[in-house]
Amino acid sequence: MNNQLSKISTQYRKFSKGQYIEEKQFNEFLDFFEDQDRLSRVMLQGVGIVCGLRPEPVYKDRFLNGIQLSQGVALTTDGDLLTLSNTGEVSKELYVSDLRTIGIQSKNYTHFKIYDNFKVKYPAFYDADNKQIELWELATAQEANSDFQPINKLSGIENKYLLLYLEDYEKEVKPCRGVDCDNHGIQQIRNLKVLVTTKEGIARILEKDKIQPHPLFITDMMTGLKQERVIIERLILERGIDADFSSLDLKNLYSGILVKNNYGENIFKKINAISEVFGISGVDHQGFKQKLITGLAQTGGFQYAYDVVKDLTDTYSEIIKLLPGSFAGCLPDLLSFPKHVMLGKVASDFQLDSSRHQFYHSPVLDDKKTTSKVKVLMNRFKQQAQNFRYSDSFEASAVVKITPSQKTNPLGNKAIPFYYNVTTEFLKAWSFDKTANRLSGYNLGYDQGLLSTDNHVQKPLDFNIDKNSFYNIEGHQGMNHQEAFDQITQIRNQRQLGFDVMLLSFTELKNNKDLYRAYFNEYVDKHPGLEHTRGVERGGTFVMVYEQNGRSTNVIADFSLPYQCCTPKVEVKLSLPKTTVCSDSGLLPFTVFPANGEVKASVDAGLNGGVKQNNGNYVFDPSSVSEALYNTDISFTVNGKTSDCSIKVIPQPKVNISVSSVDYPTNGSSATTVHFTVSGTGFAGYEYNWDFWDDGGFIPLKPDGNGMLTYTLYNLNPKQIPMIKVKVSNKECVQTIALRDWYKGPVEEENRVPVAIANASYTNIQLPTNSVELKGSSSYDSDGTIVSYVWKQIGTTPAIASIGNPNTADTAVTGLVEGTYTFQLTVKDNKGATASNEVMVTVNKAAERNPSLTEIGNSTTGSGSGGSRTQTFKVGQNVSAGNKFQAGVYSVVLTVTATASDTPDTVASKLRDLINNTTREQWNAAGTAPTGASGFPPKASSSGDTLVISLNYQNQFFGSASVS
Template identity: 30%
Template sequence: MADPVKAVLSLEKLTSEYSVFERDQVLTEAQLNSVASYFDDQERLARVELLGVGCVGGLRVSIATGGKVRVSKGLGLTTDGDLLMLASDTLYDSFKPYDNTAPYYSRFYTGVAPNQTMLPVFELVREGESDVLKKPLATLPSALNSYVVVMYMESYELDHDLCSAADCDNLGIVATHTPRMLLVRETDAAALLGTISSLTDKASQLPVLVATRPQISGALTTTAALASLYLTACTTIKNALVNAVDELHKQIPVLTQDLFGGDPSPAWIAQLNSTLTSYSSNTSGIQYFYDYLKDLVETWNALRDALLDNDCVMCPDLMAFPKHLLLGALKAPATLRTGFYASPLTGSARTHLAHAHFLAQKLHVLINTFQRPANLSGADAVIVTPGRSELVSLEERAIPYYYAKTDSGFSLLASWSWLRSKRGTHTGITAYRAATLGASAAAQAPLTGQIGQYDFFRIEGHLGQNVDTVMDKLEAEIKARNLPFAVRAVLLHSSTGPIKRRPKIRYNDLHRIHKLFRAEVDTQLERATEFSKAFSEKVAEGAKGKLFPDEGTRATEAANTHGSFSKSAGNVRKALTAKRYSDFRADNTWASSHSEAQVTAANFKRQFGDIARTDYITALDTHLSNNHRQWLDWLDVLIDDKDKKADERVLLANYLKTHPGLEHYAGVLRGGTFVVVYNDSATVVADFMLPYRETEDAEDEADEPTLTPVVPDFIREGVKVLKPIEWRFDDLKTGIRDEWLKEINIQKDYQVFFKDSLGSIAEVVSKFNVGNVKDPGFGFVDTGDSLLNSLLEDLKGKANQLDKLRNDVASGKLGKEAEAAVKKQIVQYEQEIAKGVTNATQRMVDAGVSMAAGQPGANAVAEMGNALVKVKDDGAVKTAQAGLQTIANSAPQGSSNAAHAVANVVGIKF
């Protein structure tokens, strides 16, 4: 039996030479065939190596109505360079056997020669095509949906030589290439798939890296605790990177071999381990290392993505599917289908491959150009570099601070952005070290130009510096450059004591209320000073009119008391009228001066109460009794408490509770807040960012407006200087004498009474002379009448209680409600004293108590006068006036002198 016809694989053996013909040369078949074979091989190689292999487009399979197989128009290329094409959508309604009588194609056979077995294969017959061997698809050995459609290029050569013993007529060899549509079982199709391993497949084996995020909790209070969080995250990221880069050469050696001449991962891993070790022993500036590792993670993932996007195959396996393409399973057309493997020359594959090479090189540059900022020169420069946020790839952002080495053999600036390097615009990349890297003039001063294209601002060079230096620099830069973000300083500590950065003053509405009450206290003091002056002038006038004894001494005392009060009040007012709250708080002497002014005002009333009377609550009374001075202290407490709470809010632990979105980004988004974190040594140890503006709600302290106090015009009125009690009795004596003389002329039979009474009055006058009794006091008076004694004792008790209540009000220690109740009780006591004096006077008249000198009645009159002089309420004074007048009018002739005596003591006229 003759050998079976074998399928021809054109590229199985490439023709590397062909004959060049000469003139008059006799050509042989080998010479002619070499030319045809060479150009056929080159054409096929051009398809496979420069275009790609697999299903290019179309050729989609499905089961059509009636149990037919439908294949859409399309084309594909086999790895032997055969172009398989179906010019139009085609229906197949029958099949015929495709067995071992067909040319031998090794992919349709299983086992080892010579014991190979052919797979069950059936050829589809087009609808309407005549073929005696065709059968309906319904008669297939298995259900139609259990088959896979295979498009096959049947290529073979057939020798048609006819030879005999006498003659051999050479007809030559015929090469035949016939496309056929076949069915194979789904279980056999996997062996025919012939997948080619592309860079995409290799890239999918590379790990996807995630930069571990430090979980910043509210319990952080120390630099060590914060650094520990970042060191843990850095260690995790570093370990993941080490594992990843170790896989790069294993999976895609063609890439690393091209760029580095071998496996670069050992050097990379050594560098990463060394850097982590340095931070393990000294965590200063560890956020820079964390940012650097994030850069490497992003670059690695970008490299992986670029490789995944690169589905091209360079030099595919020519034996992968040399004569056939799988078009898909009939029950699931997307499966068991030969893909298309483009060459690096076609589509975007070339671009993706170039980008992947660039990113691999960039990874190498980043690993070899990182340097700890602590070892860099110019580390004290705090620089704001505009760029893009993490919403875009690392290649589109500004180059960070910590890339400083220049001995890597690559230009960092040229290795940063694929697109910019390809376009030749990489010198325009903004960077912390723009000048050192060779950036353009515009990139070296990016804040001088338009910044609308930038949505992020890198802020670097501040870690390890004093917080005041950093904040002053950033605030000045924001102001000078009109930068669209805010900056905040937060303390990493458990208490507010070490807070270094706070507003000079957190001026707010409490300060305005404080100003209002300072103006009120100032007004009261000015009014009290004016009243004190008026009081002293009234005393001086009374002294000039000789209304009281020792007039020169009393006038001098009044002037001195006013001077003392005016001086103390002036010291207080100097603090109260300060232009700023902080100036007021800086004066720690005003409180003692205010106390001195209160003592002086109280002495003023006490010293001159025997010669003066006021018709209303005076400015001195208001000064003594109001609580506004205490309100200033209370407002200070509220302001200090508000400041304390504001300080507590800038402790990192508390700040996190209020702003849980705090995140480290090595800069700040446009419109956001850059948060500088410093420790108890005022050293900046970290930074974070909020995506919104957050600043302390505190106004700058400005000069406060002047609130001019208005002093009433009547301030000098209502003060009356009276003769003292002992001098009033002289007037009483004169008045009584005139009355008695009238009575003597009318009633001669009463002259004995007048004589006795006149003697009594003389004795009373003598008793109350200046040289005898100046202050009868409130000692116990025994009048010989038990009821009168009781009435006088009651008056004494109420008068004493009245003094006590007024002192309570003047102390300023009462609350608002208590003070109102006490004032109400004062008025009640004044009414009761007025009525008590009337009752006691009536008793003296009824009992006929003698007012002669040395008699108890004289002391009783003085004691009633002392009680009545304490009454300030107009209603109570009128009550006493009406009661005494009623007694005087109704008493028997000669007995009304008691009522007149008491009235004259306190200056009551009727």
């Protein structure tokens, strides 16, 4: 036999230019690449029948006339690719093989002859005594020669088995003679034969085949197993509705089914048969059976014994569903069928024929990981059997849990039940998909000790459960029925789960007003669809059965209905004035419908949900709510019905703030730095607003991670230390803290205000004097020094004066005009205190003195009783800017009364006096002749002006008189 992969070439030598090549080197080259090609097929693709090669008996006149074999492809464990072919072109060379074609649909084999494998001695065809099994070679009518007989002469061929065999050997050619030996060498013979053998012969071949054995070929392996249902209604049907029932009657229903199938013995036998084929250890049924017997002997838990067998049945169903696709194998045995493939029985009624090779593909092509899944499921079966647990003491210590799960298989998608002891190995075997992705800790289950600590695993009901159609309800069996009911309904209401809960009593109930409680017999009679499912599907009813046992009334079984029944659908309404409230807020009244409805908070046992009654009315008391419920929505029920009312209690901040130290001003600094310490639970999560000056101006500042905060105040008056206020809030609740008496530094004496003394060198002057000296140097400060002086004029009238240097103690002011001026002096001491004082200066107009007049001309007209006299004067001395003459000609009628004793000189003197005593206004009023006039004469603009006075007089005037 020429098995190519029995000795694998692992290297070769490259050829060099001009090299003489010996046959060993050239054959080494060919062997290397041929071995790699064969290995690639076997290891990376697979072995066995890929497709086709199906035999079909052909009958003519009810007699076998031939065997039609369809075209196909097969691969041996030696890497030979086998397919049917016909001769396409006959070789014209002596030692060159014919060319063949594979473009055919099938071949009809009509002749046979006895086959002798003496040329090859293929091991699979020989028994322990080295005797060849019975073999016949088939040929088509075109291929048959005189050695072949018609196939209808082969007796019992329908019960014989077909083989496709590659006759592979080397043929030594005689040594060449002559010059040309190029066409000579060792000829590699490869003849594809279709052989027939007997049942004994195929059995001998299978003995040496380590690949073909597969669980699929085990008798009845693919026959599914179903666990018998427990139908509760049979109790009523067999014994009547008035019969008395107990937990023993229910237990007998379940234990009877388990005993009937010997506690799942058939499943274990099939699993162990599969384990043997796969080369893995079996599962101990006897130990498992003893666990069930022990569990059934206890008061409760008999339903879980039934459940675990059902789980094992489900696992087995998953396994056999995957078996047909589990023909993957790593490193196939190279000696199993190196030069043949089995095609099966000539006339077979089985789709899966153990005498026909399947295609055993490489794991690299097993994208669905079917074989790996089967092995994981086998391990899960083992883990389930080994880790089942149940005892009354275990149930007694359990707590009620509701876990979202799935209603339908596969089992690996469901939550892990309560009755399994969850180990690391168990978790890895529960769900292949999760384990393959390293997520075995993300299964859901009752026992969460080894599961992920992520919230969606530890508290799955707090997250989206849209994809979960079922709820596992566990931990209640053996518990007081009312306590179990309260806990389940509390979780249901708190998590707003869609199912009803009912309690059934074996004892007939009298005067029962509870809508959630019923008599077992009546309820089963009305609802025969009760079935134990270890929970309830969404929209269903979870039913617990309890039994009086001495003083206790404990739950002994549970069932479910696929619909909600039968609490009445009474509308309830509930509301609160707020949806968020601080923990220290006052009572909030509930608005309840119906008015007499009972309000309860949907919170875990042992927690206070804040519901109380006040004067017969339900109120919500935030201050009584358990701290564990802070920052969570607390929901409520009315008469056991879920309402849409909820409220969130925000904890009131409880922060301590103190002044740890103060840095007081030094070296002339005005800065006071205050160091604060903030403490209290959760202080870092709050918001802080500070009013450091007690003026209502709050600024946001947060302490650091250690609760430290520093703030600096400038120009702080030690005599007026402000109270520091802090508002601490969590966006809903505010804590106000006031810090008093925090300043312990030195207090300075109060600064006394300086004294400002404003004075002037003259306070009353007369033009033409128009300046004075303002004096402030007499100002003083009794407890310090004056550091600045500021002079300013108050007002703008009579005119703005010019202050020489307003920032000195004494300064000159000029440009004064007639009127009264007020000047203010402001002084400031070395501590910033100021004081002001004012001084008034009065400026009088210039004194008016008669100017000197020099007569430069005169003329007199008329005589006797009257006439006129014109005198022209030249203005001389005593002309000032404030009292100037105005040039012009003035006429006035003067009446001088002369007496008999007057002489011209006395009259002239009177005239002069009269002129001098006539006012400017009187001079300007032409035609008037006032008497007794007084005042100054008219003015001229400046010295040297000419003043002409025209006088009309009525008395006798003597021309010799003169006026000067």
